[in-house]
Amino acid sequence: MTNAKVTKRPEGSSESLEHEEAAAMKVATAVNKPQASVAGQPKPPPTAHPTFGMREIREVIPKECFERNTWTSMQYVLADLALVGMCGYAASHIEGSGLPLVAQWGLWVVYGICAGNFMTGLWVIAHECGHQAFSPHRWVNNTMGTILHSALLVPYHSWRVSHGNHHKYCCSIEDDEVFVRPDRAQAVGAAEIRLDHFARVAPTPRRHQPAASRTRNFAEVNLALEDSEEAKRCFSCGHCNQCDTCLVYCPEGIIGRQRPKPDATGESRNYAVDLAYCKGCGICVTECPRSGMEMVPT
Ligand code: SF4
């Protein structure tokens, strides 16, 4: 016996690559046949690899940008330490200053902002140590990085390694460590979404700074979207958004709305199926536009 169940899938989950690609191809074919293009659809970005590599990029950067000088770097450390010390010394006089309490609180805020800025400077210097940019000597970089980061309660070596991976795989959702890798086993493939329940909506055109002004300022060239229109194209795949379709289609009328409070498993539910009367026909699951339900054996 199987019964219907409203499921919750983790945000950003994706299916096994082979299945997803096959499903995407099938759906792309089905969708694109009758409507090959949508009005206003922007050109897809180029997918070809660039014709230059890291060596070519390094060759056009001035050589002095790669010069590392231990003494120059140490001067920045000493300057920051002196500034942090001056802030601390000044702050040690706040309580005995005789100023009204409100003024003392204000001075503590000023202290926090100033000292925080200079300590961030120290953190950034330690960050450069992690990139081996503080000194040409690896042992100097790692020693200084360990001292500075430890003083700021940052584990230097583990951060150095994970941050190095972040730069190595920058913007890769698969390998960059700043992203939580999606759980492919929990994915909703394109083939599982009832596309006929959704109206086709043209993508919001990308915005760019005009080519003529790009050479005159350092403003971002790729501009953000202006409003939330693009969000309307989201299928909410795998996530119940309370459209009531299952409730309407159930021939037994046994799906009811519920308050979203957690059940015994800690999962909150917006709908409840009266399992005593569910005949397991699966119509609710078939009709759910975004694959938010599944049949489970009972
Ligand atoms: S049909 Fe609608 S209400 Fe029912 S599970 Fe799917 S998304 Fe949720």
Ligand code: SF4
């Ligand atoms: S449509 Fe109704 S009877 Fe059929 S499986 Fe879903 S809940 Fe059960």
